[in-house]
Amino acid sequence: MxxxxxxxxxxxxxxxxxxxxxxxxxxxxxxxxxxxxxxxxxxxxxxxxxxxxxxxxxxxxxxxxxxxxxxxxxxxxxxxxxxxxxxxxxxxxxxxxxxxxxxxxxxxxxxxxxxxxxxxxxxxxxxxxxxxxxxxxxxxxxxxxxxxxxxxxxxxxxxxxxxxxxxxxxxxxxxxxxxxxxxxxxxxxxxxxxxxxxxxxxxxxxxxxxxxxxxxxxxxxxxxxxxEPKNAFVADFIGESNIFKGIMTGKLRVRFCGGEFECMDDVDEGTLVDVVVRPEDVILSDPADGTVTGTVTAVTFKGMHYEITVESGKYEMVIVSTKAQQVGDKVGMSLEPDGIHIMIAEDHITRFEAGITSDYKLDYNGKEINCDLTKIIPGSSMKDGVLTDSAGQSVDIEKIKINVSIQPGDIEMSDDIEAGLTHGHIINLIYKGDHYCYVIRTAHGHDLIVDDEYLWNMGDQVGLILPEDKMSFALKK
Amino acid sequence: MKYRFSRKHLAIPYALFLLVFVVLPLIVIVYYAFTGNDGKPTADNLLNFFGDPNTLGTLLYSFILALVTTCVCLLIAYPVAYALAFSGLKSKSVLVMLFIMPMWINFTLRLTALKEILTLIEGNLAFHPFLNSVVGMTYDFLPFMILPIYNQLDRLDKSLIEAATDLGADKVKCFTRITLPLSMPGVISGVAMVFLPAMTNYVVLDMLYNSTYIMGSLIGSYFSAYDWHGGSMISLILLALICIFTLLTRDNESSDVRGGSLI
The missing domain is CATH 3.40.50.300 (P-loop containing nucleotide triphosphate hydrolases)
Structure with missing residues (x-):
């Protein structure tokens, strides 16, 4: 055979x-x-x-x-x-x-x-x-x-x-x-x-x-x-899954979704990882017993089970359970080590979504980013100070979101907390031979990766400068 | 009762047209065909047609001329249509247009041009009347053969050919077992569109100095000699022949589930 x-x-x-x-x-x-x-x-x-x-x-x-x-x-x-x-x-x-x-x-x-x-x-x-x-x-x-x-x-x-x-x-x-x-x-x-x-x-x-x-x-x-999906694409394509950005915080320990979990995949400490959690592997409990807590935002009856969506801080988790929950309930969530699948993240690019302000600038939590919208939205042009599409209609900026991405090496760190778009504190650092790789938790709860050649300390509060000329923009589909 | 307009009323003008220009003339033709000069019913006209070697000769000549024209058209049109339909060219429609374009020019003009060319080659058109007529008609009717065959081949599901290849057929077997049978509705349609006019279109012969009568010119000659009865009978016979031919091809087409083509 x-x-x-x-x-x-x-x-x-x-x-x-x-x-x-x-x-x-x-x-x-x-x-x-x-x-x-x-x-x-x-x-x-x-x-x-x-x-x-x-x-x-x-x-x-x-x-x-x-x-x-x-x-x-x-x-x-x-x-x-x-x-x-x-x-x-x-x-x-x-x-x-x-x-x-x-x-x-x-x-x-x-x-x-x-x-x-x-x-x-x-x-x-x-x-x-x-x-x-x-x-x-x-x-x-x-x-x-x-x-x-x-x-x-x-x-x-x-x-x-x-x-x-x-x-x-x-x-x-x-x-x-x-x-x-x-x-x-x-x-x-x-x-x-x-x-x-x-x-x-x-x-x-x-x-x-x-x-x-x-x-x-x-x-x-x-x-x-x-x-055992090998990467985020496979995990996403095969079956329902929750995929989170996470980081290894110790031997067989991983931090994601605002909590620290025990896992079974041996990955070096400090490595940025994608974590896959199947909806049926999440254990719901009282808020006090869970590793992380959250609020139920949606419950759908699926015949054999309920599909429950729980929001925990910035994160959203889809859970399959035979027991119904009420929308608004506080719940605790925990995971067995074999319910967590770790994949090494392919890139450390920082990505975020931005809206458009009335004077055609990108809005990131109240701070402005300049960019040429006519190059991002196909067929659009500026006419008498109004952004118009190929048919000559003015573009409804309320409906448009722009995906912004930036490489970890292009982000600069500063002592001045207000110097850049955002700020945060260093939660992890790894020496990568010729530079340090920092994981920074921003004030808004995101973890982002910054490569820098200078040494900073754990817990330092830093301002993050994201140069506009290093950003790439794409229209959100 | 209140008058209400419905969709079927739209057919009234056409029905009137049909009555005045098709049904009534047909009745007149049938009447004339089966009456003599004295107005009494007779079958003499029918017997005259089949008893006269000249008229039978004309029928045979028309038939052979139409047959040869159709064959020549088919032999040229099929490979052209095949090449057009199966070429991976993006400009396919432009090429098809090139073959259709002569139809945009008045056909007497086209024939005059052809006449000049043939004269240049043959010296005197009188030497090859039959050949000239076939060339003229082929030139005239070729697009009517190419189009239906091309349409049929172009619509042919190419995965059928892949399936045949997959099942072990080589290129020749693919053509004879799949492509050719599936293109038959187009071929039949093309043949009908060439054969029938080729039997009657005497203008081509006239312009190319072929003085032999075909069915169209024969009828004309009877009428110009005021023999309404003989002419009507020949028209009726031709009509019967066309009917038989159409019925035969129609049968063939409807037996094919994919049927339908240009006409």
Whole structure:
């Protein structure tokens, strides 16, 4: 079983006309008989990867090995791989029998054998006796089954499924998920499945490949992916989760959400981390018993459970519980160490959101930041001192928020508390060889990271100067 | 009762038009076709048509001319439509426009230009009347063949071709098993749009100095000789032929679920 049926090595697909990279340095080995799912949002490159395996697309770089043989440029009709297309792609001018027999007839199989095999796969997909029906008379679910039958009848080594259930209604989709899984077990064929539905992926797969922007984010079993997401993207994409910025405050101790928690991931003290907490892992209690306390702001009944939103200072936590709470209740929240998943943060960039003042400056807690709004809002221009959009209408600044970001090395610290946009006290510092990395808790409760070459002390109150020319601005979507 | 305007009243002008310019003339034609000069009912006109080797010869000549024209159009149009529909070009619509544009020029002008070119090549147009007529008609009717085929091919779901390839079909098999059968509605539509006018459009022959009669000019000649009865009968026969042809192609189209094309 350890034998790999297909291997993708350093696959990159770049589109010549606009240089867009659909798939970037993709490496994957699929074992014989595995059920592998490519999971990701639309445009993440999962379908492109599938098309390269099928042979409809050719990688710009890298190679695809089937049973150890290079098939990178082999045309689709020469590959022992069949595809179930997203929109079924049944031949409208042929009846069901002719559709399914299409591949067999091309192989010039004797007629009796073709009839036998077609009958067999129709049994398999539960559509006995449909041979003479025309494609147009079938429902979506039935067409889907015929598409699967048409691919399976050729006894491919690998079956590729490109979002095959996307066009079906929820109930039908659930049924087909179970049937597909059963078929996979029964036939022992390798399935490579593409979907953007995380639940579908978790239900059916042996192995999930999470993709985003053409790159693999994580490969693992459904349990791995769910319980141990490798980064914030995976955590966010798979299931509901609360993600917080946090910092390691000691061995197996992490500080986030205004409290200090014990955790199970051994990360160096002082490291800035992303903390993932699944809603079902939060333990609600009396305010006195919780590690952090908060106020219930929303309660939604979900049938099996309640979804409760709790606000704690600047932070918001979504919690799943079987016990109802009242909006406005004070609650305590605590977490078991295995309910906390720590990921090393990818960047230390400070980001905040700012509104716009009436004289077109950014407002950050009452302080002003100058920026050229016409460069941020596409198609806008200044006309007679009024910001107008491309259609000539004046822009409603109340509705617009601007995302501001700044690199940790660009923030300056000052003894004068009022010198900059904001101020705070140093809650952590680490020496990074040629500079110190400070974690500063601002007066507004945010933690931000500043790189500075001079030594300051823990607990120092500092003013934070954020130079306007070092900031980058983006329109909040 | 109060008068109320409803949508069906919008059809009244067309219904009137139909009555005056289609139904009444048809009745007149049928009347003339089955009466003699004395006004008495007779089948003589019908017998005359099928008893006269000249008229039968004209029918045969028209038929062959139309058939050859249609075949030539199809042979040119299919590859063109295929290339247009399957080229990855962004300027596809511009190319299609290039093939359609001759239709914007008055067709007698076009034919006059063609006449000059043919004269230059052949020396005297009288040497190859049949060939000239085929060339003239092909030139005239080609866009009517390209457009429906192109439309059909362009709409063809490209994933069907991928599916066929996926199931093991090479390029040739893909074409013969998928592309060609699925483009048939367009082909049939194109054939109907070329074949029928090619049987009757004698102006092309006239302008290219082909003095042989085809069905259109034959009817004209009867009427200009004041033989209303003979002319009407030939019109009626032509009408019957067109009806049969249309019914045949219509049957073919409706059997295809994806049917529909330019006409």
């Amino acid at each position: 350890a034998q790999n049926i297909i291997e993708l090595k350093n696959i990159t697909r770049r589109f010549d006309d606009d240089g867009y990279i659909a798939v970037k340095d993709f490496n994957l080995s699929v074992g014989r008989g595995e059920f592998v799912t490519f999971l990701g949002p639309s445009g993440c490159g999962k379908t492109t990867t599938l098309r390269m395996i099928a042979g409809f697309d050719t990688p710009t770089e890298g190679e695809i090995l089937l049973n150890g043989k290079d098939i990178t440029v082999l045309p689709p009709n020469k590959r022992p791989i069949n595809t179930v297309f997203q929109r079924y792609a049944l031949f409208p001018h042929m009846n069901i029998f002719e559709n399914i027999a299409f591949g067999l007839k091309l192989k010039k199989l004797p007629r009796e054998e073709v009839i036998k095999k077609v009958k067999h796969v129709l049994d398999l997909v539960d559509l006995e006796g449909f041979e003479e029906r025309s494609v147009a008379t079938l429902s979506g679910g039935q067409q889907q089954r015929i598409a699967i039958a048409r691919a399976l009848v050729n006894e491919p080594e690998i079956l590729l499924l490109d979002e095959p259930l996307g066009a079906l209604d929820l109930k039908m989709r659930k049924e087909m998920q179970i049937e597909l899984k059963a078929m996979h077990r029964q036939l022992g064929i390798t399935f490579i499945y593409v979907t953007h539905d995380q639940e579908e992926a978790l239900t059916m797969s042996d192995k999930i490949v999470v993709m985003n922007r053409g790159s693999i984010q994580q490969i693992g079993t459904p349990e791995d992916i769910y319980n």
